[in-house]
Amino acid sequence: MTLTPQDRTIVEATQAGLPLVTRPFAVVAESLGLSEAELIDRLKQLKAQGVIRRIGAAPNHYRLGMTANGMTVWDVDDAVVDSLGEKVGALPFVTHCYRRPRALPDWPYNLFAMVHGETREEVIAKRVEISSLLGKACRAGDILFSTRILKKTGMRLRGKEG
Amino acid sequence: MTRKLSPLERTLINRLQDDLPLVSHPFQELAQELGLSEEEVAGHIRTLRDDGLLTRFGPFFDAEALGGAFCLCAIAVPPERFEDVLTKVNAYPEVAHNYERDHKLNMWFVLATESQAAISATAEAIERDTGLPVLLFPKEREFFIGFRVNA
Incomplete structure (x- = not known):
């Protein structure tokens, strides 16, 4: 999908966040020389196209005390991995859930579910819940705790640099 | 904090x-x-x-819909080479984030590039630079997520 130049301007103006005022779109629209209604219409279009997923907030797990972070990985029967993936993703403590290819022979896991918690024990207990939800369709699983953040650069759309 | x-x-x-x-x-x-x-x-x-409890309020963009390509990658780094490999891997601007994890595959990073072709090219360059295989775990499907704090 290619964004129109106006869409790009809108993405660049909002990707760092919206102002926390009662009419945030009016403030952004003014800075872009649009009317509030024009901006809202365009944002609705971008949402309909799937470019925008939602309007909301990203929690900072660390500052919320959720310092334990475990990537749980599962080898799930291909026939049911998608339906079970939906159920795992809907668990309130799962923050990301993806189907990814296996890398055999070393890596048999095709379902990845990230779990955050205040302690490792809490994350391990949640992992048991995922395991029972997956049941017999799951042949094996593992959990990889993060021990260090080595790099974290936020995703940013670069301005067109010619 | x-x-x-x-x-x-x-x-x-x-x-x-x-x-x-x-x-x-x-x-x-x-x-x-x-x-x-x-x-x-x-x-x-x-x-x-x-107060830093929320990192951002606003629209959440689908990074791929914006025209980029992304891929989770992992390397099994021999412990004695970890810092050296880390310096080499993090030097790539395409490496968006990178986590150490307690597994034989101990370095997990996300490549963010302008195109799908650039993902494999960057992974191959990292392999040449480090002499270590880079495993690619592209997202095949994303499941709806629902994060909640205990109410």
Whole structure:
């Protein structure tokens, strides 16, 4: 999908966040020389196209005390991995859930579910819940705790640099 | 550096994982639900953001729909080479984030590039640079997620 130049301007103006005022779109629209209604219409279009997923907030797990972070990985029967993936993703403590290819022979896991918690024990207990939800369709699983953040650069759309 | 959340803050954090409406007054519905004014709702969210409990409020873009390509990658780095390999891997601007994890595959990073072709090219360059195989775990499907703090 290619964004129109106006869409790009809108993405660049909002990707760092919206102002926390009662009419945030009016403030952004003014800075872009649009009317509030024009901006809202365009944002609705971008949402309909799937470019925008939602309007909301990203929690900072660390500052919320959720310092334990475990990537749980599962080898799930291909026939049911998608339906079970939906159920795992809907668990309130799962923050990301993806189907990814296996890398055999070393890596048999095709379902990845990230779990955050205040302690490792809490994350391990949640992992048991995922395991029972997956049941017999799951042949094996593992959990990889993060021990260090080595790099974290936020995703940013670069301005067109010619 | 955590602080205790009020019940209202917990509710707000959870409600902001849902989708706010694309309307002139996006906080109106939430304000009515909580018996607050729109100004108060915006103010509480601003405090949560300023205190670092929320990292960002705004639209969430689908990175791939914006035209980029992304891929989770992993390397099994021999422990004695870890710092050396880390320096080499992090030097690539395409490496968006990188985590050490307690597994034989101990380095997990995300490549973010302008195109799909650049993903494999970058992974191959990292393999040449480090002499280690880079395993690619592209997203085949993403499942709906629902993060909640304990209310």
